[in-house]
Amino acid sequence: MVKKFRFFSVLFLLVSPLTLFANFDFNANCLNAYKSIFELKLGNAKAYISTEKKLRPNNSIIPLLENYVDYFTLLTSESKADFDRLKGNKSARLDKISDDDKQSPYYLYAQAEINLQWALIRGRYGEYFNAAMEIKKANSLLQENAKKFPNFHLNLKGLGLINAVLGNLPDGALKSTLSTLGIKGNLQNGLAMFEKLADNLPKSSFEPFYEEVVFYYAYVLTDVAHSPSAYAKTMKYTERIADTSLLKSYLQSYVCIKNGHNDEAINILKSRPEGGVYQPFPYLEYLEGVAHLNKLDLTASVHFNKFLQINKGVNYIKDANLHLAWIALLKGDKSNYTAYASKAANGGYTYNEKDKQAQNEAVAPAPDADLLKARLLFDGGYLTKAQQILEASKAADYNTDKDKTEYNYRLGRVYDDLGKDDQALVAYQAAINQGKSLKYYFASNAALQMGKIYEKKKNPAKAKEAYNTAISMKNHEYENSIESQAKAGLRRI
Template sequence: MIKGLKFVAISFIITLLFPKNTFANFDFNNNCLNAYKSIFELKLGNAKAYISTEKKQHPNNSIIPLLENYVDYFTLITSGSKTDFDKLKGNKTSRLDKISDDDKNSPYYLYAQAEINLQWALIRGRFGEFFNAAMEIRKANNLLLENKKKYPNFLLNDKGLGLINTVLGNLPDGALKSALSTLGIKGNTQIGLSMLDKLAETLPKSTYEPFYEEVVFYYAYVLTDVAHSSSAYAKTIKFTERIADTSLLKSYLQSYVCIKTAHNDEAIKILANKPEGGVYQPFPYLDYLEGIAHLNKLDLNAASYFNKFLQTNKGVNYIKDANLHLGWIALIKGDKTGYSSFISKAVNAGYLYNEKDKQAQNEASAPAPPVDLLKARLLYDGGYLSKALQLLDDKKTADYNSDKDKTEFNYRLGRIFDDLGKDNQALNYYQAAITQGKGLKYYFAANASLQMGKVYEKNGNKLKAKEAFNNAISMKNHEYENSIESQAKMGLKRIGF
């Protein structure tokens, strides 16, 4: 009740700040605020109803096309459907046309156009349309910079600028980075993170409070997947705490970051208690996440979540990876026929748009991993370090036959000891992984060098850290090459090289 009154009060304050006689056709009124709030709870049906009401009451309100674009954006995020993408992307031009004919003296005039461009850029990147995404990022960046000059106190400018700076500042080599470089667009990760952090802290105390959830949505993403920040978990939990438990987006953000940062039991609890019902947008990816979390505990009932994901998913991503995980479950059970069947699907089914599926295909094409290494890897990913160590405690490198398995054994122990705070043991095993695995196509040696650099950085040994980061960069033609290289380059920047 109090939150509802607060929302109405904020709406009233915004109306005072942007009175209708000044910005008649960019009116973030109650219908629009309720639609926006519903979007960020993933209640897209409710959002469409509020937008429909607003269209009848104020058909010329140019906030409408912006809200409609948000609906398309989250429809595509939750479905991952290439069919939906091809159908919806044609909406962009007509929405921009409507906005561009409106009140040029409103702070929402350039901002709304920038948001629509940025949202489509983020979606296009998921489907490999990198050149168009680069053009839209450039457009969004220019519009937001111009709007910031005209309206320096319009805080929402920093939301898009913060995201663009963070992502572009740490973009791995590839088609998108190449296209953006050609266009002269660069970013600065630290500046971007600072902008988003400041917004997350200040928006709740400002008249822009309704936009808080969107800022947190982007901030949690970049902390976890772009900056690989050690504070990703703490900040995500802190900033999502004030979001209502009725938000499915909150459950997604918290569980995703918990899984990525080895807070596995917490992720399981969050997903088990996520809000459900027909009012929420279908989001099969959450079933996939729940499968990951349960398998990280070596709970083989995880298969039910992966199967549910594969049955309900209409998207193009995580099909290969889900089948790979089902193959691992069969391998742990000793079901060789089942393993072969799922591994074949991991190779032949699905698509190669994202890194997880590319890696899943690589792993499915390689020889089956030893079960003890597989179990240790899963337990490590879940943060169950002592259990992972127990599995490998009585093993030695010579117990494994292939160079791949020997390298992974040393790499895995390095990661475990690293997270246990036993730096000397970690460094020894990392060095063994580098020596054994340098020149192989697997990621173990390069990532061992990256993690070694982070250990030296933590301990203030900048010269050794520099050497390790440069060594990681020098290794080529291995899995996750772009991601490892970009993280190593960030490490060099942090230590002043």
């Protein structure tokens, strides 16, 4: 009986090895799932994954793909409830992968990716200690994998992201925890890794991973490095991505809005792919509202209201209501301004910087209408129109120190982007003089922008002085972000 059992056991192993031994098979089915994920067709991706589970249940690419689906579900929904529900999936996926073939380059890589994805999500909800531990783990796994498999180019994606983000991380709980763990980054090294990948992946066997590289590279250029080349590089590298990708529409429109290419953003958002096949992405309605309001198109309220109606997440609720308050103000409707400002102050959450700032502005006195117009037009890249509004008055025409400081700051920003460096420096200095003791960000950011001008002019002494001035101002809005950019400037010079 024992011999008979052993015989059938050996026979079972011979005829059905895939059911007993897992593997890393990034086959055509898995590539289709991966491609669907990066077009934000998450329903299609789940169908491909389900098929793969039936055909090859022990393929350890499956838990990695499932984690991608969770990651983009959370990025698009902004839902804390979804986050709390899905984060328990992590450990089971890692357990499955850890039982697999240690000789595969995907063995350490897949574990690192899952850790890194959860770290990026946790950081959005204040789980900084867990995020720091996951970043440490991902970094260690990728470093080891790079030594074992130096020609496995995908290692550079995670290492580039870790280097870039950690190399320019604002002071705070996450940075403090990572420093304690001995984890540091280098922004320039991270950018170089992404540049190398973006240029070389299309010519290699790793071409299917190109969209993911561009996704992270655009984020780093725009939100981490605040690079002046963010727009040009993002548009260059996203060009070869199919127009059927909703993620492409998001990347391009977001970078356009952040870099003053507002009309282009509106056109991209208007023509974005739609339909039930795509993951719901309410944030795009919010973005479209921002773009329309940046050109003082008050029909932007349609998009903000739609966002608030369909959004099931926790982010941008305060900021959307603040934008609706601004629309009421620009219409001369003080009653509705007060109502929406109250919603911005008392509703929503403060997980992200935009909502924290919206909270601050909602409880402050209403902004001056002309300064608000100049601010919006500047954000949209309509510099000449913003200049005309500002030059129709002068700082002395305003009653409060806050408005006088903001006037000089806005004028400086407009002159700066128009290439009128000397006029910009005068306006920035006036903003610093007027507002250095205020809680607003105008004076500190004016000093930061002065540093950038002097750095561009090859005047390191003046640049250093300006960056240090920005750092020296405390207890103001955006303090961590401005300080991290100033410190990055000091490192450059």
